Amino acid sequence: MPELRRDPVIGRWVIIATERARRPDQFSGGEPPKEELAPGEKCPFCEGNESMTPPEIYALRKPGTKPNTPGWDVRVIPSIAPLLTIDADLDRRGHGMYDLMNSRGAHEIVIDTPRHQRESEVSHEQLVKGMHVILDRIIDLEKDPRIKYALIFKNYGKAAGGGHLKHSRAQIIGTPVNLMRVKQELAGAKRYFDYKERCIYCDIIKQETALGKRVIAESQHFIAITPYASRFPFETWVLPKEHSCDIYKVDRNKVADCGSLLKLVFGKLRKVIGDFPYNLISHAAPFRRDIEKKAYWGTIEHDYHWHFEILPILTRVAGFEWGSGFYINPLPPEDACASLQKAQVS
């Protein structure tokens, strides 16, 4: 009998399809993406090709080097095809019964290595440098009152919407509106808090730690789990053990610890499902500035808990999922977790 599981935060139901269940080894991320640089084509994200991108917004550079020249470790540039642009005023208006606005916001690319490497090839030290730069950028975006939310994400592999260049990079989008999916999650967490006066994510961490069967790995300050109501095979969440709603306020001494857990988890995932396409997405509280917002999000610092979600793209979302928001997951998260626990990475 298949099992229906409910995500305790957002209220989304997931069908764990025991009838069509597959074993963890029956999933594969497919072939590693081929390097698709055409002859003569240069990667705009590599050191030495700085002139191919829009001028940098920020870079971690060796002392004495000039902007938009070699000598950087991590470089942040505006997106070449930005979804949202910073240099305009927000204009909201109606169109008949509809609402629209211009695309005021930020869309930045964080190139986390100067070398032409895919993420799995980037060293821990380099990865952590990239994470610090991302945090610096979010702190900066928070200062712009027109930006309500900052989303950090990585798309890797074609099936996950990643570009054809393998050069490792993350993206940051600052949006002028609060996002529906974020709102739902915040509302769910708030509801739980109103009722129990506890953070639901802290409760999840406690319960998962006690059970153990969905904990992939832990570091000193972070924990990686395959969530109870996983939508996708091998879906993984990485949460800070200490309660906090804002990613950009994370204690900088803990970033390296988070980086090592992420590296370990990705290593284990690659061991089991190969060089898999994925989306990595940050979930954090929106920026809170004006008084009404503070009133509305009055308990957010207690009820919400930032985290990362890693969504491997191994199955296809079909009509049923689109129509119902109800996911069918052919791999129980306990089985995914068991195989990830066993996977040895050097």
Place this chain on the structure above:
Amino acid sequence: MNELRRDPITGRWIIVLLGKIPTVTDFKVEPYTKNAEKCPFCWGNEAQTPPEIIAHRKSGPPNSPGWTTRVVPNKFPALRIEGALNKEGMGVFDVMNGVGAHEVIIDTPEHYKDFADLTSSEAEEVVWAYVARSLDLRGDKRFKYILIFKNFGKVAGASLEHPHSQLIALPIVPKRVLEEIEGAAKYYEYKERCVFCDMLREEIEEKDRIIYEDANCIGFCPYVSRFPYEVWILPKKHNSDFAGIPRDCVPNFARAMRDCLARIKALLQDPPYNFIIHTSPINGHERNDYHWHVEIMPKLAKVAGFEWGSGFYINPVPPHIAAKNLLSVKLDVK
């Protein structure tokens, strides 16, 4: 400069890219590999499926050739019909057993014919099968919602090539449906008008996103399309419940579906797609604030991290351009 548009029903924002608009050939459609061997949905292979629930037949006894539309239980159901509904808690988590119905509607015995290729009367027959199954399953007290949808092509999630639609009866009202209903209810509360009726009027007035219109139905690329070439079909007369579709509206609705799908098929070279019938939950009364409709979503662009994280969609083809291109197709239908 791109444009952000807000869906008046759910409050979801989308980004319409107003830069370089991709042409039809910029979308790479996964080639359709043909494999007609041993198809359980073809005539003569009826024994490979569970026994049929209903069928429209020209000849022959049940579970033999001679049918034109056939409904069978799904062999690998996501939910099962047997058993009582059982809900329980496990610490912070909730769990429920997978009670429900999962049926397959085989649109046609012809392996390479999709909805887009059906004649008007064949399409009508499929719509009748949807209605008949909905009416039957709503009698079961365990079910709260009936979802009818189609996955066509591998990328859209179809595991079998032979065209078929699916029906799932659920013990709960799914989240996405609730969101839509709540959004429509909020609009109604404020304006005392159905948001979909308003949308219909707006689309008819603006004209430039309409691709189909007859006395009963309208097909258009909605102002807030999440996907390139997304098409919605709405009955003109307010009605919240698909299963309550008036008899005389069925032929026009079937034709609207077929014509819109035929335009998509011809223009985009047989792309994978999903369509979903959005209707109100089973509760016996007609709602003033909700309006049943069909959403057709060709699978051309990949949904990436940003969309997942934000529920914010990026559409590279402005809907009025999509409509213009779809209308430019010369239809060859019967």
